[in-house]
Amino acid sequence: MSTVVKIPTAETPNYLTEERGILSWLLTTDHKRIGLLYLASVTFFFFIGGIFALLMRLELATPETDLVSPHTYNELFSMHGIIMVWFFLIPSIPNTLGNFLIPMMIGAKDLAYPKLNLASWYIYMFGGIVALYSMARGGVDTGWTFYTPFSTIYSNTYVVGAALGIFISGFASILTGLNFIATIHCMRAPGLTWFKLPLFVWSHYATSIIFVLATPILAVVLLMIAVERIFQVGIFSASLGGDPVLFQHMFWFYSHPAVYIMVLPGMAVISELVAAFSRKRIFGYTFVAYASVSIAVIGFLVWGHHMFVAGTSVYSAMYFSLLSYAVAVPSAIKVFNWTATLYKGSISWDTPMLYAIGFIGLFTIGGMTGLFLAALGVDVHVTDTYFVVAHFHYIMVGGTIMAFLGGMHYWWPKISGRMYPEGISKLSALTVFLGFNLTFFPQFVLGYLGMPRRYAAYPPEFQTLHVLSTAGATILGAGYLMPLIYFFWSWHYGPIAPPNPWRATGLEWRTPSPPPKHNFEVTPVVTQKAYDYDAMKEELGLV
Amino acid sequence: MGPVVSAKQYVLTFAALLALTLSTVLIGFLDLGWGSMFVAVAIALAKATLIACFFMHALLERKLVKLVIAGAILWFLILVTLTVGDYLTRGWLGFGGK
Amino acid sequence: MSNPQQLMLREQYGTPEQQRESVTFGMWIFLATEVMFFGGLFMAFTVYRVLYPLGFDEGSKDMSIVLGSINTAVLITSSLTMALAIHSASMAKLKRASFLLLTTAFIGLVFLAIKFTEYYQHYEAHKAPGVWFESSSPHANAMELFYVFYFAMTGLHAIHMIIGITLVVIFAVRAYCGSFNSEYHTPLEALGLYWHFVDIVWVFLFAIFYISGLHT
């Protein structure tokens, strides 16, 4: 490796200090700064969505509707879903860590289209503001799924506004995906062939395919909803012979792959963490790389499993069920390979690794309960119940958010140039893990017992489990507040981080922390495969 | 970068497209029942292929671009077949709503 | 910013070739998203067409095949002038390229004018969906559904045309000012791809909306 790492001093400008002032942030085309803009925005939306969730959980502590009215409760879960899915989960990892790291991992100065990258942040923010505005005006009560004919004829809330906000932010997703694909194809450093890429990049590449091919369907179906609602013409409603199930087909054609938009970047992070904190190449690198892409591709073929009781044909249910089992195979491969990477490794228990191990455990439970939902006969009972709610929270909260937090800790030294406090961060990882399980495990039991989702009030025999869940949510909330506070602390007061505090192998660690504006002083030439500890042992000082 | 395709080729493509448009209309007047929509879409496919190959130079592009084109078409087909598959198999079990 | 030498290699790229490849590649990916965008509507149209063949054929009967065919020819012509404009730019004949681009934009406007004439005719004939729609046909509902799709899909296409025309005019000015040369005209190529794609969409719209009502 020809890059000479300089220890940053006050004199060496980095991407944070090269330019100053608010305009230098708002007009930046630097992928790292845009990543930070996204980080601030998704954190903001995460806490808004989190407050909605907490209010819901408080309401559900008793069987009656005593804290909020049923209508308010319906708005709470709708807005929780909309904010969390489109304004937090989907942009969370790709647009923050992905934006920050992909160019560095491939040895590029920036993404292929830096201006487009900035534009996509503005589009995302504009969509977010439209959505928040329609929520402030009175909210929306359709659920995040916007099922017709409720959303187009019967709901009296700001459906068009919320749909418009999502529609707009969808373009940010498309542009991000487009940017990543072009970047990964065209901007790799000399010598960096596909099978030398870190798995983080592979996984984000797979994510981008979904961004680009699924999001347009969401855009068009939301447009149709808006047209139907504004002009009162029936596209999906029965007034003209339309079919509400067609809406569900189109919606899930996007929204199921969107689940993989959320979890593939999480897998991307975990692959990096497991390798770095075991000091080993990921077991079966090629399998894991291909698994990412096949998840993205097969993930497009399974959307009908959301509609097994919706009135679709029995035969289509069969092929969707079979394909759903097919997509579970690459996910299983990933879990096995990460686990096998630990074998004979040199495992450290730094905070990111705690999150990674937590991720593998929770993702396994989330994925396996997916097998229940894919089994046609079992799904009939548990679909539309808390079982589904618990299942996708295990994937999205237990998976994606755990990975996001793990990744934030891992790359924090690179982003900020400072270390986070190790003790309290371990405590927060533990709190999040315990709080999460206490919140969502009881919901599996609730769903198994037949408690339907989206109920503001419920029969009294479900109360014990709901109370457990609410208690867990409080702990989980506290667990999420801790990193927010200590990351702010660390930004100003944390110990100065060396360029490569973890002795990891990625290109991003071979440039100062924080990196200079163009990432590398000299464009790196790559000669070795990813996670090649043997080749780098002298440089990393390992024996 | 010089010109990739001669101007003459563009004009030929243009003429072919006009001819195909005319034939779409003429065949449209024949009563082919269910077939008429298929013929119209098939001719449209031929026209689209001409535009893509000669106006958009898809033939001369890198493999990667061809992959993108193939991917887009494949994904559209996934959307159509799996959805229409549901509609076509409804009622096969012989009782309402399945 | 109008000097091609500066534009040819933006700071994030290593070589002009890398820049050229990633710009056209990006446009192709964008077109793939457009395929899915229109594809959603085509799919929904297909489903309803399969369910209500009679009503959709009857809806198609009231389309003006003359205006539709003329418009198809108009749009194909604009694709030709667009292709020739890029051809001229690649031979560094920028004045001619600029003129051809303006012609393309003008033809695009002609297309829109004809399209809006058709819309007006449909409105007059009470075929615009919603409160304006009236029909005594036994298939009135399916016909209205047909017109919902007709207006939605051609409307989206028209929006794409308007964006395209705007960009073409801007590029005509840039070409006239000498922003491109024979080595550097990648953005123009990308614009051409977009324009031809919008043309392809119309080819399919023409096939599904105008033809099936002809024979009855």
Next chain:
Amino acid sequence: MNSLQLLPQTASTVATEWNWLFWMLVAVCFLVASGIAIVLVYWAFRYHRKSENELPPQIEGNIKIEATWSIIPFVIFLGMFGWGAHLYVRIEKPPVNAREIYVVAKQWMWKLQYQTGQREINTLHVPIGEPIRLVMTSQDVIHSFFIPAFRVKQDVLPDRYTTLWFEATKPGKYHLFCAEYCGTKHSGMIGWVYAMEPQDFQRWLEEGGSEGSLASTGEKLFHQFGCANCHHFDASGRCPLLTGLYGTEVHLIGGKTVVADETYIREKILHPRGQPIEGYLESVMPTFAGQVSEEQLLALVSFIKAIGPGAAALPRSSSGTSNVQFGQQKGIAGPGATSISGSRPKDR
């Protein structure tokens, strides 16, 4: 605080099989998940970093091991798929001799009508040991009929009939939920299902003030709406003969045939001129959309069924069982399994 319940009630024939499959899945997943967890935690301790500069042996991967843990799960998954699909078909396909009960859902209540004329709101009484088939439709948005104790659920859609069947095995009182979000009082759209011994159910039927069977209500409506003016009960009317129609194949102009099932009859009442029938090119029937409620439609359908093949006269007995076997419906089906294409006056 109420007592903690951890097992759902099991009270139908499919529920027992459902339990077997569910617990099989739990067992398999628990084994694998705990295996992963144990290995993960054990290795995390066993190979805990011993010195800061430690470089562990690098292992590239092992294609044989990886292939094994790709193929074995896939085979297991295929097994899960097969069993799940088998159970699904059992849940979805009703027996032909099931007792029919009609369900109309609206925001936010369930309206149930028995063949024998009894009506209920948010409660459903059923005998045990007898298959029950629900024919369901919605007046407004999508609802979902869900009885956890029976492990059955089916979305209820506007403008079309969906069906659900079950056979209760244990007398008792069970929850009835709406499982598809349907608006403000979604969580209030709940009720009870009472499964009773057959003799108790019979007694309940006799006590429940019936205004005559559903089919006879339908017959009254048939005269009230003037249907009988054209649809005579012999072949003398201007319009198609309805006696013996139900369940038979109808030939449409254009060579297609559809089966005259519930959905078809409903569509013909609402959109009579949609798909012209062989021999009746110029349909003279006016549309009844907007004039007939969903409940009245079900009564009319019930009447047409009652005069279907094999029924000499109106069944006035309490037995609502239909002996009509549903024919296979071929060809292209609409969202409601029958092609519809009708002229409905606009509501505006």
